[in-house]
Amino acid sequence: MERPDLERTLDRLLGPAGPEVGCDVCFDQLDRYVELELANEDADAALPGLRAHLHGCPACREEHESLLALVGGDQAP
Numbered sequence: 001m002e003r004p005d006l007e008r009t010l011d012r013l014l015g016p017a018g019p020e021v022g023c024d025v026c027f028d029q030l031d032r033y034v035e036l037e038l039a040n041e042d043a044d045a046a047l048p049g050l051r052a053h054l055h056g057c058p059a060c061r062e063e064h065e066s067l068l069a070l071v072g073g074d075q076a077p
């Protein structure tokens, strides 16, 4: 999976202060998080802190939403 460098850099700059999960960790675990969500598993319990990070980080939230749309079947060619 490819992610634009600019987005990563931006994300680092915009990352929220607070939760122990950073953007790097978030990006690493996002695939799994979405898988769990779509499987109706407790993604929040399996990957603690991720949801809080998504809540506070617009860049990661956007990534999460596009991943959800992609994996959830609403994919564009």
Ligand SMILES: [Zn+2]
Binding pocket: 011, 015, 016, 022, 023, 026, 053, 057, 059, 060
């Ligand atoms: Zn982030």
